[in-house]
Amino acid sequence: MDDFNSETDSDYTSYWRDWFISSRGNEYFCEIDEEYLTDRFNLTGLNTEVQYYQYALDLVTDVFDLDCDDEMREQIEKSARHLYGLVHARYIVTTRGLAKMLEKFKKADFGKCPRVMCDAQPLLPMGQSDVANTSPVKLYCAKCEDLYNPKSSRHSTIDGAYFGTSFHNILFQVYPAMLPPKTQKRYEPRVFGFRVHAAAALNRWQAEQREQMKERLRQARIETGFEEEDEELESEEEMEDDIEVGEDGFEIGATAPQ
Structure with missing residues (x-):
C-alpha cells in the first residue's frame, strides 16, 4: 500500500488498522480481527450506510491500490473510519471482541467513575442509539448505573453507534464476576x-x-x-x-x- 498521508504521520505504521488504533482519540477502540473483516456475512447491510464502501473496505483490509487525488483519498479515508466504527459495534459483542474489551476495562482504559461514592469504578463506553450520527459516546458506570461524558474532547466526538446500546450489558452477562456490587452509600448534607x-x-x-x-x-x-x-x-x-x-x-x- 502506498504511504498513507495523515495528520499523524509520525505514528503511521504499515497497516491501516494499526495506524487507526494507535491514533490519538481512538483509545476506546479495540483491533478487529482480519478474519472478521474479510467475512462478508459480518458486513451485511453496511454497503448502504458507507460512502465508497468497497474502497473503504479495501483501505481497512490493506488491499487499497486505487490511484486517486488527495481529495478523493480523504473522502475514502473518512468512509474507512466510519466503516471501521460500524463493524466495531458488531465485533465487540462477539466472543473475541468481548475478551479484548474486557482487558481494556480491567486496565481502566475508558476512565474511572467521577462519583466519589463509586471508589474509582472503571467505566465502559456505550451509545445511546444504534443509529450512526445520532449521539456521541457516553461512559457507563456499573456501580451507580449512571452515564457520564468522556473527559477528553477528542473522545467526546466519537459516535456512540460505534459501541452500541447493548455492549456493556452483554459484557456483564458473559463475565458476571466483573459486575461490581451495588452500594447504598449516598452523600448526606x-x-x-x-x-x-x-x-x-x-x-x-x-x-x-x-x-x-x-x-x-x-x-x-x-x-x-x-x-x-x-x-x-x-x-x-x-x-x-x-x-x-x-x-x-x-x-x-x-x-x-x-
Missing part, C-alpha cells in the same frame, strides 16, 4: 455534623422505601446483596445516635421544640 432537615426528611423517606422493598424481597426469599452493608450502616447509625445524645436533640433546619 450536614451542617456542623447535623443532618439538614429538608434533605434528612427526603433521606428518611427514601430509606423507608428501600427498607420496604428489602422486606418484600426477604419475604420472597430473595437475597438483596446488601446484608453486610446493612450491618455496617446499622453500626454507624448507632454510633451517631450515641454521639448526638446530650445535644439539642433536633436536626439543623427543624423547628426547636417549645
Whole structure:
C-alpha cells in the first residue's frame, strides 16, 4: 500500500488498522480481527450506510491500490473510519471482541467513575442509539448505573453507534464476576455534623422505601446483596445516635421544640 498521508504521520505504521488504533482519540477502540473483516456475512447491510464502501473496505483490509487525488483519498479515508466504527459495534459483542474489551476495562482504559461514592469504578463506553450520527459516546458506570461524558474532547466526538446500546450489558452477562456490587452509600448534607432537615426528611423517606422493598424481597426469599452493608450502616447509625445524645436533640433546619 502506498504511504498513507495523515495528520499523524509520525505514528503511521504499515497497516491501516494499526495506524487507526494507535491514533490519538481512538483509545476506546479495540483491533478487529482480519478474519472478521474479510467475512462478508459480518458486513451485511453496511454497503448502504458507507460512502465508497468497497474502497473503504479495501483501505481497512490493506488491499487499497486505487490511484486517486488527495481529495478523493480523504473522502475514502473518512468512509474507512466510519466503516471501521460500524463493524466495531458488531465485533465487540462477539466472543473475541468481548475478551479484548474486557482487558481494556480491567486496565481502566475508558476512565474511572467521577462519583466519589463509586471508589474509582472503571467505566465502559456505550451509545445511546444504534443509529450512526445520532449521539456521541457516553461512559457507563456499573456501580451507580449512571452515564457520564468522556473527559477528553477528542473522545467526546466519537459516535456512540460505534459501541452500541447493548455492549456493556452483554459484557456483564458473559463475565458476571466483573459486575461490581451495588452500594447504598449516598452523600448526606450536614451542617456542623447535623443532618439538614429538608434533605434528612427526603433521606428518611427514601430509606423507608428501600427498607420496604428489602422486606418484600426477604419475604420472597430473595437475597438483596446488601446484608453486610446493612450491618455496617446499622453500626454507624448507632454510633451517631450515641454521639448526638446530650445535644439539642433536633436536626439543623427543624423547628426547636417549645
